[in-house]
Amino acid sequence: MVDQVRVNQQNLPKKERYGIGELLKIIGLKRSTYYDERKRIINKNDKYADVKLVIKEIAEKGKWKGAYTYGYRRIMPLLEKAGYHVAEATLRRLMNELGVQPAMYNRxxxxxxxxxxxxxxxxxxxxxxxxxxxxxxxxxxxxxxxxxxxxxxxxxxxxxxxxxxxxxxxxxxxxxxxxxxxxxxxxxxxxxxxxxxxxxxxxxxxxxxxxxxxxxxxxxxxxxxxxxxxxxxxxxxxxxxxxxxxxxxxxxxxxxxxxxxxxxxxxxxxxxxxxxxxxxxxxxxxxxxxxxxxxxxxx
CATH class of the missing domain: 3.30.420.10 (Ribonuclease H-like superfamily/Ribonuclease H)
Structure with missing residues (x-):
């Protein structure tokens, strides 16, 4: 509902639009509840949601001193072993979305x-x-x-x-x-x-x-x-x-x-x-x- 109202406001002058905080206050919805529900809906519509969970789990195992060390070449075979097959470009994109890329270094x-x-x-x-x-x-x-x-x-x-x-x-x-x-x-x-x-x-x-x-x-x-x-x-x-x-x-x-x-x-x-x-x-x-x-x- 809140997101639909925000979409409907796009054609209104900027000064007549409601902010997200104002909309939540009007309908009596907590900000945390709104964002939790929004995240659930996004994940529900994300066909890679399960794959992302596995990628994240693999990447976490490869952390050293808080830094990710596994690049897509090491994650790919482990992902396939877990039963998930994605293209290299897709895996790199998903890793970028998750923020689990290893550090780059200039030789x-x-x-x-x-x-x-x-x-x-x-x-x-x-x-x-x-x-x-x-x-x-x-x-x-x-x-x-x-x-x-x-x-x-x-x-x-x-x-x-x-x-x-x-x-x-x-x-x-x-x-x-x-x-x-x-x-x-x-x-x-x-x-x-x-x-x-x-x-x-x-x-x-x-x-x-x-x-x-x-x-x-x-x-x-x-x-x-x-x-x-x-x-x-x-x-x-x-x-x-x-x-x-x-x-x-x-x-x-x-x-x-x-x-x-x-x-x-x-x-x-x-x-x-x-x-x-x-x-x-x-x-x-x-x-x-x-x-x-x-x-x-x-x-």
Whole structure:
């Protein structure tokens, strides 16, 4: 009734029209009751109402620190698994209506860290040559260092090892400086998490610390086979580039709130735990890295 009156008023001069508040007062209807009923009627006439509920539920499961992280490519197969089939354009439109799109991030502002200082030690061969198709856990590992600027204007550096087959993070260390301690802490974690009887390739860029004796001797003692990207070719270590990009996209607002290295370390460790155990990916059959490893690859 109220909406019909509003429609009928459209041809009247503006000064003679009633506002929504005045109309509700005249008929003695509470504003909350009106909007609840209006929403019910709209939903009743919305053929995508049920689909939206499922999209919202899936998107909520993918939230990290209050931010949505699942794009339409990850929601689509889960929606189909639930029995709902919609076109890609429709799904993107519905996600936009629901306000559940993941944050966008400009790679050009990624503060990508470059550790290349020329040849200061030994350069290993590129054993992978951009072949990232292994399906056996603990056979091909990637490692790299990246940086983010904290709210106190200082840099935080992250050293990470990723399993190519599962996308699982096997080691992750944080420091205020990209130094030997950062690298050795990362390798110490890797030693604890790497099962016996595995001799994986560990691939990195040509960063100066990966060329030095202490690093090569340590990975050799762990039975790891060293491989390096070509100079200046980030695509040779794309899996690590992808991981750091995801972290910076999905945690950008939280990173800005970190006032010191201690707060950032806490945030980064929580993200790694969430990433390994909760964050699904199309590349891991819509499972988390840990679930994919335990239930698919070595089941």
């Amino acid at each position: 050009r502002k990624n503060n990508r860290y470059s550790s290349y200082n020329g040849t200061v030690g030994k350069i290993a061969d590129n054993l992978l040559d951009q072949t990232f198709d292994t399906t056996t856990p603990f056979t091909v590992l990637h490692t790299d260092i990246s940086q983010v600027r904290l709210s106190d204007s200082n840099w935080a550096y992250m050293s990470v090892v990723l399993d190519q087959a599962t996308k699982e993070i096997l080691a992750a260390s944080v420091s205020q400086s990209p130094n030997k301690l950062l690298i050795m802490d990362m390798l110490s974690q890797l030693e604890d998490n790497l099962p016996n009887n595995f001799n994986p390739v560990i691939h990195s860029d040509q960063g100066w610390y990966y060329q030095l004796d202490y690093y090569r001797e340590k990975i050799d003692s762990l039975g790891l086979i060293q491989s390096m990207s070509r100079k200046g070719n980030c695509l040779d270590n794309a899996p690590m580039e992808s991981f750091f990009h995801l972290f910076k996209v999905e945690s950008q607002s939280e990173i800005k709130r970190c006032k010191n290295i201690s707060q950032f370390t806490h945030l980064f460790n929580k993200y790694i735990n969430w990433y390994n155990n909760n964050r699904i990916s199309n590349k891991t059959k819509n499972m988390s890295p840990v679930d994919y490893r335990t239930h698919v690859l070595i089941a």
